[in-house]
Amino acid sequence: MSDGPDTMVRRRRLAPEARREQIVDAAVCYFAEVGLAGTTRDLAKRAGITQALLYQYFRSKAELLDAVFARVYLDRMSPHWPGLITDRNRPLRERMLTFYAEYSGAIFSYEWLRIFMAAGLAGEALNRRYLDHVRDLLLAPLLEEIRFAARHNAQPEMEDLWNLHGGIIYLGIRRHIYHLPTPDDVMPVIERAIDRFLGGFSIDLPAKAAPRSPSP
Amino acid sequence: MSDGPDTMVRRRRLAPEARREQIVDAAVCYFAEVGLAGTTRDLAKRAGITQALLYQYFRSKAELLDAVFARVYLDRMSPHWPGLITDRNRPLRERMLTFYAEYSGAIFSYEWLRIFMAAGLAGEALNRRYLDHVRDLLLAPLLEEIRFAARHNAQPEMEDLWNLHGGIIYLGIRRHIYHLPTPDDVMPVIERAIDRFLGGFSIDLPAKAAPRSPSP
DNA sequence: GCCCTAGCTGATCATTTGACCAATTAAACA
DNA sequence: TGTTTAATTGGTCAAATGATCAGCTAGGGC
Structure with missing residues (x-):
């Protein structure tokens, strides 16, 4: 909010919290569409990040899916x-x-x-x-x-x-x-x-x- | 019918029709349990045949799944x-x-x-x-x-x-x-x-x- | 303007998986 | 019983996939 919107869009590096949120958001959308057997590579491509980065935030695909479940059920x-x-x-x-x-x-x-x-x-x-x-x-x-x-x-x-x-x-x-x-x-x-x-x-x-x- | 039941069990080679039936039966059971993303190898193992044999009866996994759908919906x-x-x-x-x-x-x-x-x-x-x-x-x-x-x-x-x-x-x-x-x-x-x-x-x-x- | 932390990437590995084929052998037939 | 046929198999390939790591670089702090 304090940053201009263009700054938000342009910056490639995000704070860990924001990046994690963005990944989970993309994962919810992606896995809902293709099923839980979807690949980490396709997800990364859709999220606009590299596949390796997923493993910076989640130890495994299963852990990422847990975050997806939590997000979906939350609230x-x-x-x-x-x-x-x-x-x-x-x-x-x-x-x-x-x-x-x-x-x-x-x-x-x-x-x-x-x-x-x-x-x-x-x-x-x-x-x-x-x-x-x-x-x-x-x-x-x-x-x-x-x-x-x-x-x-x-x-x-x-x-x-x-x-x-x-x-x-x-x-x-x-x-x-x-x-x-x-x-x-x-x-x-x-x-x-x-x-x-x-x-x-x-x-x-x-x-x-x-x-x-x-x-x- | 003419063969005794033990003969049916013991024989390893089946007529194509019977083998195909058996494969589809096993596939229905297998994919229902593990989901459509299940592997051909696991299915073959459960059916007691080699994975290669699946491809004698179906050109691809998708074609096998079509047979599964047909079987499930039929009648x-x-x-x-x-x-x-x-x-x-x-x-x-x-x-x-x-x-x-x-x-x-x-x-x-x-x-x-x-x-x-x-x-x-x-x-x-x-x-x-x-x-x-x-x-x-x-x-x-x-x-x-x-x-x-x-x-x-x-x-x-x-x-x-x-x-x-x-x-x-x-x-x-x-x-x-x-x-x-x-x-x-x-x-x-x-x-x-x-x-x-x-x-x-x-x-x-x-x-x-x-x-x-x-x-x- | 420079530094240095840490967010991020490209490359790579080990398995898994769908698909294929030549070789093997069970079983029908004479 | 011997012959033949085709059902079946072990082996293999190429692509896909989860996971890892050394190294690059963006960008905040001085």
Whole structure:
């Protein structure tokens, strides 16, 4: 910031921190596109540096990939989601809509979904840890909230919530893994899915979403 | 048939057809496990043959992978599904349950899901073609059926059906890609998902689908 | 303007990997 | 049983790839 922008562009030598950041940025983009089997040479070429320089900052390709995973997952899990989900001052439906709007906004990115899927195929432990977090910190509390709202009716199970979750995630998979056309705005689809879900457990919806038969 | 089983095991030289089959079988298993970047040498070792022999049957690794794709996709798409889906002599719910029981039974396999996902990440054209078939031959007719059944109520869109489909597929993804625990029998989960879906469009369900009583 | 630290590069090594071929040998056939 | 055919193999090549290191040089400090 103190340097002029041209200075930033022209200088070939960067401070270690900045260079490392730049490498990880390029690596995230590169490995998301070509897969985790991409080569260090191609990555270096794309980053505009020599392949040898990568090994100045990372001891091995595996360590570089660890940095990529960390970067991709970092800050994708907002710490305020658990609080949002359990805030009974707001209607449950509104909480779920807000949560999935933010959640899909956070992870429906080309880089995140592709690297996450590639890591899953590669058997990376990070995947399971991440999904354990999703289950324990997000879906489990959400299940409690839904059960409370439906306390006089049928009770959902965790598998039902995974089903809702998966249907939403599949939108991102279709878009970024399979490269299929998807709606620009995913929220209407998500909103209808949430309404069907809540309706399935006889949880009252706002007047606008009432194509269902009136219940006594 | 005419040869005893021990003869089959002992003989080192196989007829080209049998050898080719055996190679493709081993390749499906191998690439599903280690990813499409697996090496021909490791594959040969696992198949109990020399690496050179692979090139007697396939001109290149890419051609071998094509055979793997063909094998994996072959006969996974039952030709009777479109007829099943549009058979209005049977209740819609029953058709959907039957279809998804057979469909999940066909594709919820370690090999199929992992190779399909790896092919998607690799940008293989086969993926999009397969999913185009799913959309055109299965989901589009199914959408018509649901719209007909809900003709006096709110009408689903194709995206809603993709949502249902994705929620179901996600079960297989959790199991085989992420290696997370999932129910042994997926049908109860699928059945509830279908019931929520149909209920969301005010399509009558059988009496048995009445809400269960709260925690027994 | 000069120095000297350290960010960076070119060259190189050891393996790995896809692909090929001449030589070998199992097995069908007479 | 002997002959023939082709399925199979060991050996090898060229290119690709992860990793290393001595040396060059940009650029901040004096």
